[in-house]
Amino acid sequence: MKQEPLLPEVEKHRKPDHPIHPLLLNRWSPRAMTGESISEEDLKSLFEAARWAPSSFNEQPWRFLYAKTKTPNFERFLSFLVPFNQSWAAKAAVLGVSISKRTFEKNGSPSPSHAYDAGAAWENICLEATHRGLAIHGMSGFDYAKVKNDLEVPDDYEVLAMFAIGKHAQLETLPTDLQKREFPSSRKKVEEFIMEGKFRK
Numbered sequence: 001m002k003q004e005p006l007l008p009e010v011e012k013h014r015k016p017d018h019p020i021h022p023l024l025l026n027r028w029s030p031r032a033m034t035g036e037s038i039s040e041e042d043l044k045s046l047f048e049a050a051r052w053a054p055s056s057f058n059e060q061p062w063r064f065l066y067a068k069t070k071t072p073n074f075e076r077f078l079s080f081l082v083p084f085n086q087s088w089a090a091k092a093a094v095l096g097v098s099i100s101k102r103t104f105e106k107n108g109s110p111s112p113s114h115a116y117d118a119g120a121a122w123e124n125i126c127l128e129a130t131h132r133g134l135a136i137h138g139m140s141g142f143d144y145a146k147v148k149n150d151l152e153v154p155d156d157y158e159v160l161a162m163f164a165i166g167k168h169a170q171l172e173t174l175p176t177d178l179q180k181r182e183f184p185s186s187r188k189k190v191e192e193f194i195m196e197g198k199f200r201k
Helices: 008-013 022-026 040-051 072-080 083-089 114-131 144-150
Strands: 062-068 094-101 134-139 157-167
Touching: 022 114, 040 062, 040 114, 062 072, 062 114, 072 083, 072 094, 072 144, 083 134, 083 157, 094 114, 114 134, 114 157, 144 157
Parallel strands: none
Antiparallel strands: 062 094, 094 157, 134 157
């Protein structure tokens, strides 16, 4: 199967120590977006990717609330963000909230892995967006309580994160301070986070 090539900005900043699929390296979190809409087909395909993520007992605890640009809901979602994130996310095509169900639907008992499972669904969305040439960026800089209250999120669901999706824009469209941060970051070495046997510091 033909593999996708590394994006030029990725090739410049990321060098894996072990062979992996280029799509994993191409996924990063740009902020420069054009403000244009994305197609309904693209949007639904992103959520289709989330649909096929693994989850405990196949419960699929993730839920995604979203708002499209140029709609009243978009301004509401934008208002949840801290000013720093508002400064660039205002040009997203879609703003969204990731939440997950704390309990199993089958018996109401606590689901220890609900956030873990929702994270798998989120990563699927990111990879599908990257494959389609879209920019996607997750955020924790927002008012969690306001999201829960304003979007009427039930108590048995946890608000996890927000995200922005859009079409890539030129670096120069960002404020000067953000331009300096607009590149694919590197990562810790594998040896820093794997431990054979028991935990070690």
